[in-house]
Amino acid sequence: MGNISEKALRDIALAALAGLLAAAIWMAFVTYNHHEEGDGALMRFAVDHHLGIMVGLVLVSIVFGFASSRFLYARLQESRRASRGMLDVVLLFLSAEERTVVNYLVERGGETTQAEISRLPRMTRVKAHRSLQKMQEKRIVDLVPHGKMRRVVLKEGIRGVLIEGER
Numbered sequence: 001m002g003n004i005s006e007k008a009l010r011d012i013a014l015a016a017l018a019g020l021l022a023a024a025i026w027m028a029f030v031t032y033n034h035h036e037e038g039d040g041a042l043m044r045f046a047v048d049h050h051l052g053i054m055v056g057l058v059l060v061s062i063v064f065g066f067a068s069s070r071f072l073y074a075r076l077q078e079s080r081r082a083s084r085g086m087l088d089v090v091l092l093f094l095s096a097e098e099r100t101v102v103n104y105l106v107e108r109g110g111e112t113t114q115a116e117i118s119r120l121p122r123m124t125r126v127k128a129h130r131s132l133q134k135m136q137e138k139r140i141v142d143l144v145p146h147g148k149m150r151r152v153v154l155k156e157g158i159r160g161v162l163i164e165g166e167r
Contacts, residue, residue: 009075013068020061027053046098090140090158097123097131101152102140108152114143 030043031050046053089105091099101117108116118128132152135141140158144151153159 009072013065013072016068017061017065020064024061026056027057032048048153072116094140095131095134097127098135098140101128101131101135102154105141105152105154110159112147112152114150114152 015027027046027050028141035150043053077128087102100120102130104117105112114128114132117123117132120128123131132141132143132150136143139155142153142155144153
């Protein structure tokens, strides 16, 4: 099951829970609206034991929901660790100022201004400008003019890996 996507697993779990809910609703409808004596043994058993069956369906739903959420949470944590590892690898190839900028951008959702970066500890306007120019040459960030300011935006591919992995 290692190659099944998280979305597919979430959809399967949701479909299974919806099926269990539909079975519970059907059981409630059939047993409360059943008045005939001549039906088969299975229907008679369902009518006689409808409360136990309903409780069983609810318990199975709770257990299934808990198990699927734990499994998906474990996959999410695994994904976060992997993206943090990728961030660490990316940071190995950057200067100290560039590492500071990337970490700040990750904390801010992948977007900020050059002025905000220049206010970081041990960062000056000149260092910020030069670091951002180098990072733009390395295709890590985009510098977007915005009036008199410049917006600093992580490239979409990097943003998707680093920001989504942090959440």
